[in-house]
Amino acid sequence: MGRVLICAEHDGERLNLSTAKCVSCANSFANDGIDIAVLSENGGAIASEASAIDGVSKVLHIDSNDNGAPLAAIWAPQIAALATDYSHVFGPSTTFGKDLMPRVAALLGTGQLSDIMSTTDGRVFQRPIYAGNAIVTVDASACSIIVATVRTASYVAAEEGGNATIEHRATEAEIPSHTRYVELKGDTGGGRPDLQTAARVVSGGRALGSEDNFKLIYDLADRIDAAVGASRAAVDSGYVANDLQVGQTGKIIAPDLYIAIGISGAIQHLTGIKDAGTIVAINKDSEAPIFEVADFGLVADLFDAVPDLIARLGR
Amino acid sequence: MVCLKRVVDYNVRVRVKPDGSGLALDGVKMAINPFDEIALEEALRIRERDGAEEIVAVSIGSTDCQQQLRTGLAMGADRALLIETDSDLEPLAVARTLKALVDREQPDLVIMGKQAIDGDNNQTGQMLASLWDRPQATFTSELTIDGEVATATREVDAGLEVIEFDLPAVVTTDLRLNEPRYVKLPDIMKAKKKPLDVIAIDEITDDTAPMFAVTNVAPPAERAKGIIVDDTVALVAALNDKGLI
Ligand SMILES: Cc1cc2nc3c(=O)[nH]c(=O)nc-3n(C[C@H](O)[C@H](O)[C@H](O)COP(=O)(O)OP(=O)(O)OC[C@H]3O[C@@H](n4cnc5c(N)ncnc54)[C@H](O)[C@@H]3O)c2cc1C
Ligand SMILES: Nc1ncnc2c1ncn2[C@@H]1O[C@H](COP(=O)(O)O)[C@@H](O)[C@H]1O
Numbered sequence: 385m386g387r388v389l390i391c392a393e394h395d396g397e398r399l400n401l402s403t404a405k406c407v408s409c410a411n412s413f414a415n416d417g418i419d420i421a422v423l424s425e426n427g428g429a430i431a432s433e434a435s436a437i438d439g440v441s442k443v444l445h446i447d448s449n450d451n452g453a454p455l456a457a458i459w460a461p462q463i464a465a466l467a468t469d470y471s472h473v474f475g476p477s478t479t480f481g482k483d484l485m486p487r488v489a490a491l492l493g494t495g496q497l498s499d500i501m502s503t504t505d506g507r508v509f510q511r512p513i514y515a516g517n518a519i520v521t522v523d524a525s526a527c528s529i530i531v532a533t534v535r536t537a538s539y540v541a542a543e544e545g546g547n548a549t550i551e552h553r554a555t556e557a558e559i560p561s562h563t564r565y566v567e568l569k570g571d572t573g574g575g576r577p578d579l580q581t582a583a584r585v586v587s588g589g590r591a592l593g594s595e596d597n598f599k600l601i602y603d604l605a606d607r608i609d610a611a612v613g614a615s616r617a618a619v620d621s622g623y624v625a626n627d628l629q630v631g632q633t634g635k636i637i638a639p640d641l642y643i644a645i646g647i648s649g650a651i652q653h654l655t656g657i658k659d660a661g662t663i664v665a666i667n668k669d670s671e672a673p674i675f676e677v678a679d680f681g682l683v684a685d686l687f688d689a690v691p692d693l694i695a696r697l698g699r
Numbered sequence: 700m701v702c703l704k705r706v707v708d709y710n711v712r713v714r715v716k717p718d719g720s721g722l723a724l725d726g727v728k729m730a731i732n733p734f735d736e737i738a739l740e741e742a743l744r745i746r747e748r749d750g751a752e753e754i755v756a757v758s759i760g761s762t763d764c765q766q767q768l769r770t771g772l773a774m775g776a777d778r779a780l781l782i783e784t785d786s787d788l789e790p791l792a793v794a795r796t797l798k799a800l801v802d803r804e805q806p807d808l809v810i811m812g813k814q815a816i817d818g819d820n821n822q823t824g825q826m827l828a829s830l831w832d833r834p835q836a837t838f839t840s841e842l843t844i845d846g847e848v849a850t851a852t853r854e855v856d857a858g859l860e861v862i863e864f865d866l867p868a869v870v871t872t873d874l875r876l877n878e879p880r881y882v883k884l885p886d887i888m889k890a891k892k893k894p895l896d897v898i899a900i901d902e903i904t905d906d907t908a909p910m911f912a913v914t915n916v917a918p919p920a921e922r923a924k925g926i927i928v929d930d931t932v933a934l935v936a937a938l939n940d941k942g943l944i
Binding site for chain 2: 455514566567568570664678
């Protein structure tokens, strides 16, 4: 077995927790060392953060004006140039990793595994297909370099406590000019916990009926210090922003507590919450499929139940 | 160029065969991958808005994919290409095949889905862009084209990212890019006369060998059966008991 290279995800200032989750995955099988590639512009603090993750040997830091935004077309050739010394190259199965890693794999002339959930030996992996309706075991022994995205909901982030060396590297790849970053229109979520890492999440569905009514979800979330999520229907109807969508094609999350309100429980939604510790469903239809996965179900009109809950959880 | 993959309809609840050898897919309803329908719709809108010489729909797979290509022609594609193979290709093999097609067809834009809802890989567009050495705009929810330059709004975890890129390029679609139109009966009749060429895959590429071996297919872990609580009082008590609130 060789060494594992992990592509760090960050927002230009801080490392994303998904990076430490990739380290956890790499820690779960025998290898000759785990390194993290940090591509950034003025990202000294990010490289330091990466070097503090337990289990990491080296941080390879390419700090350059080209790396201000995580454009796959610009980052992939740099990662591919580093990758040749490694047996594994991992990134998180976030939009960042999904955008970048296939581009890296193709440059290396190899396939890619998406959303790996577990592995025993670093050669054979489990991953979900068909919206999580089936789990396949895939043997990647034939690949000279195994490129994969790590399903972040399947791993607990590696702790701090490491003291990796930071190596400064120059860009050893040609950087294309055909793709240019313009801006990020971020919804900061009003200071609420981050949906992907929150311990508690309250989600609302189509039943909320309007952006205004969705305030109920925010109010309940704030009572229990939870992040807010939504079904696709709620996003499509314009009640909330796209980055709150939970599910097969939105965010896959694993909070300790997930509360689904006015969400029917379509398979595409359920696949996003399968790893939640406890699922609570509030729905007025006792036949709604969400009740098949809920640990606690309440058959009620949300417009009665949610204000009532908010009052009971009064702080 | 628009890619249309034939997949199990999204309403079908797919089940694993009891012996773990694969999925029970006999006789299930098949459809165009929903993201690919969005891709075709976007191509049609670009033609209506900015003009486009021709829209070519491409599918790689068994002879049955002609059904999905016919639907694509009925929606409004001008011409269709089936690259026929009976193997289930991995994303890199699909991307290599598409790269060979791009070299032949010289499209200004390739629009495809962000993911196929069977394998949930979310790779092919990025790989094609990589092999082609062209820009990629993945997870696109808004696309504008101004001459040789396009601007895409991308649905990323942190919100909406806007990028600008030169054509030719690869765009992959997210759900909110558009709502695909319904096919009308006269269009289905018209589509029967549009060209649909079938080409054996070895005429396009010989570079499609698999890299991965699937050794088992299992159903996902079941969650333990839950309980229905009577009211919010009971719910709060239950959550308190578990130390969750
Ligand atoms: C390719 C594809 C990808 C998809 N990806 C995703 C995804 O990532 N995430 C996702 O969520 N969906 C996704 N979907 C959509 C999914 O199939 C469902 O359409 C969607 O999840 C439904 O959202 P909903 O539960 O909010 O709405 P509905 O299905 O309309 O359910 C509303 C529920 O609210 C209940 N209700 C109504 N009024 C009240 C009330 N007053 N009090 C209490 N309950 C009430 C109803 O009983 C019903 O169960 C995808 C679909 C496709 C085709
Ligand atoms: N066999 C295929 N035929 C046509 N298009 C495909 C095929 N496989 C993948 N694609 C395209 O690539 C996209 C992403 O697929 P995937 O990477 O498999 O999730 C799909 O939405 C299609 O547009």
